[in-house]
Amino acid sequence: MGIVPDNLGCSIYCGEPDPDRLFLTEVLSREKSMFDNVLLLKKDVMDYIFNKSEGMNKLETLVSYNDVYFIPRDDMWSLEPGVQVTNNVIDCWSLLLNHMMYSNTAPIKTSRCFFSLSHSITVRRILDAKEHGLVIDAYQEVFDTWDMWTAASISPFQLDSKLVFIPSLSNDRDHYSCACINFGSGQVEYLDNRYYGEEFQGTPYARLARFVADMMGDYMVSKGISKGEKVRGFPLVNMQFTWQGAAHSRNDCGVYTMLHMLLYCGDLFECFDPLELDRMQLYRAEIAATLVLSDINNVREAVLSCSSSFNKQKDQTGNSMTASEVFNTPGQSMRTKRTISCPIGISIPKRRRSMTPSSSVIKSRPRGRGMVSDSLCIVVLQTRQLS
Secondary structure (H helix, E strand, O other): OOOOOOOOOOOOOOOEEEHHHHHHHHHHHHOOHHHOOOOOHHHHHHHHHHOOOOOOOOOOOOEEEEOEEEEEEHHHHHHHOOOOOOOOHHHHHHHHHHHHHHOOOOOOOOEEEEEEOOOHHHHHHHHHHHOOOOOOOHHHHHHHHHHHHHHOOOOOOOOOOOOEEEEEEEOOOOOOOEEEEEEOOOOOEOOOOEHHHHHHHHHHHHHHHHHHHHEEEEEEEEOHHHHHHEEEEEOOOEOOOOHHHOOOOOOOOOHHHHHHHHOOOOOOOOOOOOOOHHHHHHHHHHHHHHHHOOOOEEOHHHHHHHHHHHHHHHHHHHOOOOHHHHOOOOOOOHHOOOOOOOOOOEEEOOOOOOOOOOOOOOOOOOOOOOEOOOOOOOHHHHHHHOO
């Protein structure tokens, strides 16, 4: 079984598990039996997301939350086994968790709120300066990034929560972890997949968690939440989960961070053993499908339409066909779709080697940022009932 609940943040019917369903994507087909209990629609979406045949448009937007945070296909590929996830994947996960808390659809009912990674660059700059005996006045910049995050929240942001989660990217820029301010226990609780033992308090990861938690307490006070004054007096505690280990070399820290945010409610839990690579592969794929299928995904219907066409053609060609052969099959319906309608009346021509119509028009996109600075044109396709 997987770890991400079925239909997390998704109200549409996803079918029943189908162990015989074909995977064309190599990274999924290697361990096909692992996905036997995955719902049919989720399994088809996984196959569509991770397929890397030459017909795929790697810039296709698969997730767009609030027309501000988005995940193109090539960033979603960072959820493949052994790849470090990009910041925008974690940011969109935080947006989804916030929305579920507000809409009372989260699997854990303890009041919680989740921040993005947007503060990480500025915090790294402040801490780097401190290590060199310098002081820079960039604290307001951190507050500004948190203001932008709360303003971009799809639902009213619930800052006055029992648990406040602050994911961060470390100063060496290669490790994700999360500081959780627990107003119930009166602690700042450090959530990580690495094992530090008694050496934790002297690590840069402890200093990072302490710093962002203290700043968050100050930020809460600036927003009129007086309990934030207590945070600087909270002890920093390394929560030692059973799956922590010193030898983690598969770049899974970002995935652990997302799973900790999903499942942590103030107590240690033992519900999975992701130290095995094959299980982590399942968890990664579940996260990807959950982000696409969520009700707040503005491009979900467009992606499902293209995924449905892809999987129907796959069914017609049979289990022996490769992805590239599916694209080259005569009468392939996706290549006959010449234009699609946009709300501002733009007609997007067919791309010669694109499997799907592009679901966003973006002039430039720094990899992994997840913020759209240029105009974003969301494709509107008619909702279709999936068979």
